[in-house]
Amino acid sequence: MKQSIQYIVLLVFFLVNPLSNQGQQVLEKPRSANQTLAGPDEQFGALFEAVQLKAVFPDSKTFADCIPKFLPETILANYETIRQRRDFNLKEFVLQNFLLPIKPSSGYTSKAGQSAQEHITDLWQVLTRPTTPHPKPGEQVGPLIPLPKPYVVPGGRFGEIYYWDSYFTMLGLRASGQTVQIRNMVDNFAYLIKTFGFIPNGNRTYFLGRSQPPFFSFMVNLLSEVQGRRVLINYLPQLQQEYDFWMDGKDQLTAQHPVHRRVVRLAEDVYLNRYFDDKQTPRPESYREDVQLAKRVKDPKVLYQHLRAGAESGWDFSSRWFRVGKSLQTIHTTDFIPVDLNSLLVNLEQTLAEAYRMKGNETQSKKYLQLAQQRRDAIQSYCWNAKSQFYFDYDFVARKPSTVYSLAAVYPLFVKIATSAQSMAVARKLEQSFLKPGGLTTTLVRTGEQWDAPNGWAPLQWLAIRGLRNYRQLPLANKIKTKWVNENLRVYKASGKMVEKYDVISTAAAKGGEYPNQDGFGWTNGVLLRLLSEK
Structure with missing residues (x-):
């Protein structure tokens, strides 16, 4: 009951506190970062595990995205009561108690004679999702985190917004002249930062342990191309919050304790970042795959965290993260200083510097320019391989650069x-x-x-x-x-x-x-x- 109330509270919250139509501000009362919503694996426990491991659906994401028809505790009580019966059918039980996710864009094809440009222009409407309506009395809410503005999803099995995907989608929206939709999506990401303290991988409760490559500063800069550079000031609080998320724990790092969450101390006054996830459990959307892979390793929890960190990178999965050439079970994502992540954070630091300068805060502006320069120097020191003449990720645990060209x-x-x-x-x-x-x-x-x-x-x-x-x-x-x-x-x-x-x-x-x-x-x-x- 508690989780259902939390969902409804979140829905009511943004409905009565809408974002400014001009993108000037976000909600005034953020949800605390520790007030996260439970994912379906946490809500449904043994039932979720059974459905995923018995492959009731070919794609693990299907059940993760289902909407319960009844209160979770009611469904679980019924499951415990009847699951031992000889005639029990797990799939029938799921279909009786859950609504399957809808995929509106599935099977969409172009009209005869359409050019690619015309096809893509038509697809914007197909891939756009509206704001989530207020739930009816007694209506159950699934894992989708509601957003206050319309947004564009990737398509296919991906019926929610994705963080880094969205920047590249916005490039096309910009070419289509859809400034309002770009602003809507920037506002949605600002809302997520304000609500959770960071931008999740996507707007699903099961993504609340991780983010994705930090392109928010690029999104704001893209919006500024049509609304002017002063727009940076409007989103300065959220740009700062995103930076604080990635740098969380930096002040506590020492030579003896050089790592906390996403930040790594490599030397005196040298800090770079890594991909991470706070959870050490199978990813709900790939539950069966993760559990099967974990059977091959000694410590499943460590594996799960590396897999989740790989998902935060957006490169899920790649030999970039493997200890042994082609073996996913040797993944060790959190041991790497990724060259892409740290390059993106240089841009975030530079954007913060410009926004603070425009606001008249020269002290903060100079601070972030200095941090950007320090990060640039560190990337050159740790990620540039002079012998190979190429940039590589840096394995800070092994204290050597990766050998994977990417x-x-x-x-x-x-x-x-x-x-x-x-x-x-x-x-x-x-x-x-x-x-x-x-x-x-x-x-x-x-x-x-x-x-x-x-x-x-x-x-x-x-x-x-x-x-x-x-x-x-x-x-x-x-x-x-x-x-x-x-x-x-x-x-x-x-x-x-x-x-x-x-x-x-x-x-x-x-x-x-x-x-x-x-x-x-x-x-x-x-x-x-x-x-x-x-x-």
Whole structure:
């Protein structure tokens, strides 16, 4: 009963305290960061475990997204009463007690003769979700965290907003001139920060242990392109809160205790960040997969935390995080200083510096400029490999750089912290090893994981193109753009769909990971439309 009340309280809260229509402010009374809502695995315990491990649904995410028809305690009491009966049917019980998630965009295809641009423009409406209506008396609420403004979801199995996906979706919204929707989504993320103290992976209760790559400062900067730079001041409180989330515990770190949550002390006055998750349990949306993998290791809790941290990275999963080449069970994400995460935090620090300067607080502005410079220096010291002439993640536990070549190396170019010589070296490696017929491959190894070869992903193509353009590496940037756009258009012409990821090597249907390739698809749409709109 307590959890149901919490859901209703949250719904009523934002309905009676709407965000400003002009994006000037967010809710005045935030929900405390420790007042998190229970996920379905916590609510339904043994029932949730049974449904997932017995594969009642092929996709673990299906049951995680179900909406209970009755109070959780009522459902659990009924389950305990009848589950021992010989004629008990678990799937029938679930269908009697839960509503299955609706996937409105599933099966959507283009109209005959539509161009890719027209298709994507039509898809904005298909992929847009409205604000959550007030629950009716006695109505149960599922794991979806309501948001105060409409938002765009990726599509397919992903019926909720995702943090880093949304920035790349917004690029397409910007190309479509949909400024109001961009502001709506920035307001939604500001609301989540105000409510929970950070932006969760997505607006589901089971995502409340982790975030995703911190693109909020880029979203605010994108909004400022149409509303002016003063918009940074409007979102300064949330930019600061996001920074505080990533740096939580920094002041308590010592040489003897150098790590707390997402921040790592590498030396005197040298602090960088890692991906992390506060929980050490199977991910509800991939419960069965996590439990089966855990049977191969000595300490399942440690494995679960590394898997969750890998999900926070957005690269779930990749050989970037493996101790042994192709083995997911050797994942050790939290041991790494990721070059992408820390590059993004440089931008956050620089954005904070500018916002404080515009507000007239020169002391804070100088503080964040100094922090940004310190982080830039640390990235160069720990993540640049002079011998290999490439950026790598740094294993701070083993005290050595990773040997996995990945497209995370384009982030320093994207945020303009590489030197001209470094940009040229990275460009050479991209052209020699990563560039394939359909665009850039994510890594150079095949592991069967979706964030490895042969797959290419829209966000990484965009980051590489923009990063190379920042350093006047225009021929290579244009070559990547042409190959990626052509591959997107080729698949669209053949299938009538935009998909989540592409096999850029053989240009066959992309595979790998825990679920089939999804169509929709938010960030593919956003990046392609942005590239096609360029003059």
